[in-house]
Amino acid sequence: MILESIFAGFGGQGVMLMGQLLAYSGMYEGKNTTYVPSYGPEMRGGTANCSVVVSDELIGSPVISEPSIVVAMNRPSMEKFEAIIKPGGVLFYNSSLIDVKPKRTDIKVVAIAANEIATELGNSRVANMVVIGAILKSTGIVNIETVMKVLQEKVLTGKKKDLVGVNRAAIEKGMSLV
Amino acid sequence: MEKIFGRPEALQDRVLSYCPGCTHGIIHRLVAEVIDELKVREKTIAVAPVGCAVTAYNFFNCDCQQAAHGRAPAVATAIKRVLPDRVVFTYQGDGDLASIGTAEIIHAANRGEQFTVIFVNNAIYGMTGGQMAPTTLPGQKTTTSPYGRDVKTAGYPIKMTEMLNTLEAPLFLARVSVHDPKNVNKAKEAIKKAFEAQIQGKGFAMVEVLSTCSTNWGMTPVEALKWLENNMIPQFPLGIVRDQEGGAR
């Protein structure tokens, strides 16, 4: 099994974290993973994106030309990456911030009102985790418990420990949407 | 018969490659005498420049590295960091230190690197054949300032010692001359202080030594010594510019 994914959004939406979370979870489950961030001036505002491959086999290209999934957290990201999704692939898009519909008909489209859901859950910053939940359910690439383990060991440490609950709730909510 | 004068152990028994009358020989000897007196020859590492002193490793009787033009302070920085209990010094001319190597000397001094710099200023490029140096005097004729250094287009002589004195870190900064016996003795005192500062782990020290280049100045050695006294010293005043006994300020 191989998952080739691109996560894109503007700075502050936690898209790099989503990619890293998936890459680490893949590693925790003994798979091969690669994570390539966009880097340079684009880090400072504008869109940020990262490419993540999770595979049972050794990974060739870490650079993805035909992603099997794309996560678009804002409109410029959807406009940039919708066209290159592999036929039959999945586009997860943040319908809270994207007011147009994807055009492709040969891919599966999952609209998630990530910001609204996160606000309802009481923490607007977990919008990205809602989308992670949808990816987990839709692809089955890694287990939620692995993701929670990575979150607790690498992200929600120290003072952020209190946020474990709301992050799990966000992921579970996302899983229930697909 | 009692031997009262001889070659310092820190100098090799070789004929120097410098021109007759050149004061590099005196400065080499002063450095060697100081190294002997401080009993540090075996743990001294010299860094030779590019310029007339490029083969200084043939004359100093200690381990030596020859550095790219101007880079001796960077090379010395690393040697001293790798071997902090050794004594490291650079021996650089004015083209090397005050022109191509300005960045290296300023930043090594600013980091307070614990090595000693012997900066030989003779106001001209010797090895390449008498071109204008950053320390060439206003109006001084060289092969690349054939009408005399025009300060309007070629700027003024750079006073490196004073420039380094604007930095916080250096411990000891002095300018000396070797044009007569009295000044040779003073020069040796300053060089000794600069090495002592390093040995005591106190900080960066540089001694600028005004020197002659009779060949490229087009003078006899005696005339050159007079010229140094009459022309260079007014431009480059002698003295200890900084001496911070207690360590860097």
Add this chain to the structure above:
Amino acid sequence: MADRVMMKGNEAIAEGAIRAGCHYFFGYPITPQNEVPEYMAKRLPEIGGTFIQAESEVSAINMVYGAAGAGARAMTSSSSPGVSLKMEGISYIAGAELPCVIVNVSRGGPGLGGLAPSQSDYFQATKGGGHGDYRLIVLAPASVQEIIDLMYEGFVTADKYRNPVMILADGILGQMMEPVTLSEVKDLQIPPKPWATTGMINGKPQSIINSLGLAYEDLEKINIRLQKKYQEIAAHEIRFQEEETADAELIIVAYGTSARVAKTAMIKAKAQGKKVGLFRPISLWPFPSQRIQELAQAGKRFLVVEMSAGQMVEDVKLAVNGKTTVDFYGKLNGTIPSVIDVNNAIIKCFASQGVA
């Protein structure tokens, strides 16, 4: 025991060096390799090492000269424009025969260029860059794990031949994260260095670190000795990896990130029924010419893929020496070849070379 941890390529450069016994790092900030000095600045003081942020790349490489001359395992890292600045120092280091490692996490040029990954420094790395008849041993990793492994091999090889080693990576390799296995290094293989300037203590004869040969005959002798050493290196330090070359009609030749892309393109082409293999030079100098020659004599054709206008392709052509065809697919600075691009290039080769 070996740990499997996630690491960024740039961090692997630093950690790999530290595990290889390198405790002296001298550098200057430049994207996309900044995590190397940042990692070193944090880690080296913890283990009694030295990190200096030099005033320039010029100064950094000369600090490497001083430290290596004093007997330490030392390194610097930079990216293309910064590596250009280091070329003077690299030539001196090669001339003075000092062992050290120089890392180039390359980006596009010429000039200030861009930040995107690139392989357009191949000529600079393998054919000189600085002045004089010298050679760098150039190693090109293609994964984060291989970065760790080659940092160690790089220091060992540098010491073995008293020669500078360059690790030629690119922005993707520097920035990407992959799981790596950090095995414990038991044998650092640091040979004694009696030539180092450590002082004339206990009767050690004078050591001189120097690249000067003022007398013509002296300089010729120095160069003859250097060339002999380079022949020795060329005979013993060739590294490459072959995949599926045995029954291949077309062999893609690529290194670094391009080789990773080429591998996926190869898998795709095989699924399309094409007999394709991959030849990945790991040592770019010495270049694995002899093996390429053997493959050419066996009738294989070649497609060279690079992130440049075509640099390594010249070495492949020299090795093939007209025996078969050598095609080229290159992406110019600022862009990365995609799997689709390379796959299309493979298909085109089969069409134009008449390989069914």
